[in-house]
Amino acid sequence: MEQILIFIEQHIEMFYFVILSVFVGVEVIGHVPAVLHTPLMSGANAIHGVVIVGAIHVMLNLQASNYILLILGTLAVLLGTLNVVGGFVVTDRMLEMFKKKN
Amino acid sequence: MNALNEICYLIASLTFIVGLRMMGNPKTARKGNLVAAGGMFLAILGTILFHQGPVKPIIYILIGIALVVGTVIGWYTAKKVAMTKMPELVSLFNGMGGACAALISLVEYPNLSGHSFGLIPVLAGLIIGSVSFSGSIIAFLKLNGTMNKAIRLPAYNVLNTAMMMIILVLGILAVAIPNFNSTPLVYGLLLLSLVYGIMFVIPIGGADMPVVISLLNSFTGLAAAFGGFLYDNKAMLTGGILVGSAGTLLTVIMCKAMNRSLSSVIFGAFGAKAEGVSGSASGGVVKDIQVSDLAVLMNYSKKVIIVPGYGLAVAQAQHVIHEIELLLESRGVEVKYAIHPVAGRMPGHMNVLLAESNVDYAKLSEMEEINPEFSSTDVVLVVGANDVVNPAAKTDPSSPIYGMPILDVENATHIVVNKRSMNAGYAGIDNELFFNTKTSMLFGDAKSVLTALVNELKSL
Numbered sequence: 001m002e003q004i005l006i007f008i009e010q011h012i013e014m015f016y017f018v019i020l021s022v023f024v025g026v027e028v029i030g031h032v033p034a035v036l037h038t039p040l041m042s043g044a045n046a047i048h049g050v051v052i053v054g055a056i057h058v059m060l061n062l063q064a065s066n067y068i069l070l071i072l073g074t075l076a077v078l079l080g081t082l083n084v085v086g087g088f089v090v091t092d093r094m095l096e097m098f099k100k101k102n
Numbered sequence: 103m104n105a106l107n108e109i110c111y112l113i114a115s116l117t118f119i120v121g122l123r124m125m126g127n128p129k130t131a132r133k134g135n136l137v138a139a140g141g142m143f144l145a146i147l148g149t150i151l152f153h154q155g156p157v158k159p160i161i162y163i164l165i166g167i168a169l170v171v172g173t174v175i176g177w178y179t180a181k182k183v184a185m186t187k188m189p190e191l192v193s194l195f196n197g198m199g200g201a202c203a204a205l206i207s208l209v210e211y212p213n214l215s216g217h218s219f220g221l222i223p224v225l226a227g228l229i230i231g232s233v234s235f236s237g238s239i240i241a242f243l244k245l246n247g248t249m250n251k252a253i254r255l256p257a258y259n260v261l262n263t264a265m266m267m268i269i270l271v272l273g274i275l276a277v278a279i280p281n282f283n284s285t286p287l288v289y290g291l292l293l294l295s296l297v298y299g300i301m302f303v304i305p306i307g308g309a310d311m312p313v314v315i316s317l318l319n320s321f322t323g324l325a326a327a328f329g330g331f332l333y334d335n336k337a338m339l340t341g342g343i344l345v346g347s348a349g350t351l352l353t354v355i356m357c358k359a360m361n362r363s364l365s366s367v368i369f370g371a372f373g374a375k376a377e378g379v380s381g382s383a384s385g386g387v388v389k390d391i392q393v394s395d396l397a398v399l400m401n402y403s404k405k406v407i408i409v410p411g412y413g414l415a416v417a418q419a420q421h422v423i424h425e426i427e428l429l430l431e432s433r434g435v436e437v438k439y440a441i442h443p444v445a446g447r448m449p450g451h452m453n454v455l456l457a458e459s460n461v462d463y464a465k466l467s468e469m470e471e472i473n474p475e476f477s478s479t480d481v482v483l484v485v486g487a488n489d490v491v492n493p494a495a496k497t498d499p500s501s502p503i504y505g506m507p508i509l510d511v512e513n514a515t516h517i518v519v520n521k522r523s524m525n526a527g528y529a530g531i532d533n534e535l536f537f538n539t540k541t542s543m544l545f546g547d548a549k550s551v552l553t554a555l556v557n558e559l560k561s562l
Contacts, residue, residue, distance in 0.1 A: 007219040017339050024119055025347030032126040034443045038450035041316055042192045043125045043135050044348055047118050048199050048322045050341035054206045054329035056149045059165050064158035069209050074164045076205035081172025083199035088139040089180035090191055095132035097457035
């Protein structure tokens with residue numbers, strides 16, 4: 001029980017963060033026309049690619065001697081990059097089409 | 103963590119929020135995407151440049167290789183893929199993000215074995231990331247057409263729930279009893295989660311895939327957020343939670359557009375049970391129409407509404423349809439497009455496809471807006487759409503699409519439906535509309551038939 005309290009205390013700032021971000025997320029999407037749902041989903045998809053930051057962080061703190069972990073870490077960075085780059089480029093391609101006219 | 107690094111993350115978080123906000127408006131959407139991309143670049147750069155502590159050169163080299171290879175492949179695929187394949191691609195990239203989160207947890211676990219609560223983000227990232235990965239791959243295969251049928255094991259709901267419970271219990275035990283968690287357990291959890299992801303998506307029919315992808319998208323967001331928890335990283339936390347909550351809301355909005363609840367998508371039967379049931383019931387006479395007659399009919403109409411569906415996109419006929427629109431407009435015919443919220447394979451997908459062929463944004467009307475107009479319309483041309491104009495959604499309570507709002511095309515004076523054959527639509531059900539006395543069928547591949555129509559129109 002005490003451990004739970006300590007955990008919460010240590011991460012209280014994070015909990016605030018989570019709660020506020022949830023509301024921001026809902027607010028931001030709230031009144032979007034159906035036209036933009038697919039690009040928006042794709043854009044959100046690219047943004048969660050921020051997980052790559054974690055992958056790079058993990059790599060920077062690895063011992064160079066553990067080959068298995070090195071391979072897994074490199075793979076993580078590679079997949080994260082695919083998510084980020086592919087995600088943003090695909091979204092841009094979709095949105096490019098809305099711009100032409102006006 | 104130093105100040106400069108933190109500032110990078112602060113700016114990145116801000117760009118994610120602002121970028122997503124801007125993406126909600128057609129005028130600023132593209133810029134919004136670039137803003138978010140810029141923030142992401144900064145976050146990645148900051149992580150590498152401002153890292154403190156010794157790092158072996160080999161690690162920098164490996165990171166560099168992964169970044170370059172990932173960028174090249176990601177860029178190339180995203181640029182090359184056809185617009186019709188967009189939903190598959192989003193699903194695939196989403197799976198990559200999930201796998202990335204799961205791998206981070208695998209690599210990080212040895213540093214935290216023996217911890218109790220500190221293990222929560224690691225295990226959560228592992229489980230959610232793996233489910234998102236394997237689920238997205240299945241969704242990709244389904245949209246791709248590689249895996250067409252909804253596969254249902256007997257009592258799959260019970261099986262899936264049981265599997266989820268086992269994963270949860272193992273996870274909780276690993277956190278609560280420090281000696282319980284071990285490397286084999288972590289790999290066991292990985293395997294179970296991967297299998298669960300497959301089992302989760304496999305029974306769901308193809309028509310519901312967009313909803314599933316959106317849901318898995320928010321899962322990956324959640325996995326990224328747990329990574330933020332793990333490293334006390336605000337950019338990961340904001341980005342992840344933002345996508346988690348926005349993605350969930352988007353999922354709910356999509357469900358609403360199809361008039362289905364999320365639980366019926368996940369647990370319900372759709373598309374699989376209906377085949378053959380209503381086949382004979384509606385069996386009537388189908389009338390067909392020649393291209394030349396249609397050209398005359400359209401040419402002397404006052405108002406034409408085009409209902410595009412996925413079939414139009416598959417046939418790559420969006421440019422031809424635009425040409426028809428321009429020709430008719432030049433003859434004084436009013437032309438509009440009626441876009442069902444789930445036309446194509448995803449909400450908004452059809453808009454993207456038509457925009458690609460330069461169709462004016464203002465001509466695309468959403469369902470609520472256009473439905474009252476059908477009664478004053480001379481000709482409705484349905485191209486490659488089926489379920490979204492199926493009156494069974496209104497009249498037949500036993501139909502799997504019953505309750506889904508549809509386009510009221512049957513109110514128009516003439517209905518012309520272009521289809522390749524009399525095969526059932528994506529949901530696998532018959533369409534009474536084809537047997538309506540006002541309906542004429544225009545059989546053939548959308549592109550070749552419409553091209554012929556253009557030529558006929560020109561010669562009039």
